[in-house]
Amino acid sequence: MIDYENTVSRVARDIKPSGIRKFFDIAATMDDVISLSIGEPDFDTPWHIREAGIISLEQGKTHYTSNAGLLELREAISEYLSRRFKLTYAAEEIVVTVGGSEGIDAAIRTLVEPGDEVLIPEPAFVCYDPLTRLAGGVPKPIVTRAEDEFRLTAEALKEAITPKTKLLVLPYPNNPTGAVMRREDLEAIADVLRDTNIYVLSDEIYAELTYGKVRHISFASIKGMAERTILVSGFSKSFAMTGWRLGYIAAPAPLTKIMLKVHQYGIMSSPSTSQYAAVEAMVNGDGDIAAMRTEYNDRRKFLLKGLRELGFPTFEPLGAFYIFPSVSHLGMSSEEFCKKLIQEQRLAVVPGNAFGESGEGHVRISYAYSKAHLKEALRRLEIFVKDHKR
Amino acid sequence: MDKQKLLNLLEANAKMTLEELSEALGDSTENIAAQIDAFENEKVILGYNAMIDWEKTKRATVTAMIELKVVPTRGQGFDALAERLVNYPEVKSLYLMSGGYDIWVLIEGKTLREVAMFVAKKVAPMDGVKSTGTHFVLTKYKDKGVIFCDRKGDTRRLFSYD
16 A cells, blocks of 8 residues: 555645645535635626637637747737736747746746745735745745835835845745735835845736726836746736636747746647637737726725725735635634634635735635625625624 | 716616716716706707516517618608608617618517518508518627627636736
């Protein structure tokens, strides 16, 4: 009998399984639960994009594409990044990946050597830490705080940098907090990094979903930063294409060349149907983005108002489709709150500590749901608050 | 206030409350109410309908589309006939068309026979009507931008934290 525990990779074995999974499993056995936990758009992929995928299938375009992705798509991405974010990337500097996630993995594996430290502002999306460990790196969380609107500050960054720091992850607009970085915040980060060899993995998957007066600013567009930045983005959130599994990384050519090798041997090439659909999204999708953003914004305002009226201290999120209220005034931990909420009111939200310890005291609520769904959720939340008022 | 946007919002969902419209348009509920009144007075907004799938109710409904070929009246063209036809409650929609026929009438009744008799007794004998062509609707898939056929619900996973 093989002793699996002690013969598999220790790094892989020791990746923390999610404690949350357990209580979602309990919730799944209840039949009247409604959820505000999902991190993917409720919209279906716009029809013209789906149709482009269908037509490619009808035409038998079902073969591997070049490793880096269809040239046509990479050119379309290059044009899109310049049109929407004033970024300059040649088609050769772009690799089409299997979702943003694979892009993050390829970037980390390209840069990180055993012992290298990777700085991760938290709360943050759950994949940076385990992917860093798998690459032999050491994840170093940087706590961001509600009073800074969950932005990464230059001071916190400076404090976290050591001679071993290889990479800074910059996950903005942020999941789970909805925080965005303003130009002056990015400039301050850039000033800290300018004379170092530290790279930046700028995860801008939510770049199209911002709601403030100023649109998203890419870190790569800050003076002098493009040379050290690997930009990760994708189609999932902005075009409601989660199931197509398609994203991309853009970086200076010497980096792209190496990332392409990691991608080539891990993946070969990204799904061809998805790539043909994505060309349509890049070329004719601006209107879809605008329509979905308007809808998300409407829900965002509705939910923010509703949560504040119920007494939840909630900072105004200006990006992504999450809101991150504090629940500690009810005298419960994040997990306690979520567990009770699901048991008593059949409403599922995600405890903030799922996104790093600094998320404790908060919960993540997704507004990728219809207004009617959100109204019902607020109704349940109101009863819950009444029952637990201290 | 973006008046066009107000109309777009109401066309998509006439049930939006003044508070919701105020949020969406960034203007006061008073101003929005006044603008809606103005639209109603100017007959820009003519009514507010619910989209109902009668197939899912006990009410039996038969819908037919009638193509009319018409001899226009001197001086009035097609208007004289059209303005007579609009008076019938059975007539739900009425359009003057380009192409192979002149007037297109959408008629609703309780039974096939009722609709057929309406066409035979009321429409066909009217002065100026040269011919009628009646097409019964079998299934309504989409009407006024609203999809009627059953689609899948939310197929996303119930829970996730990614």
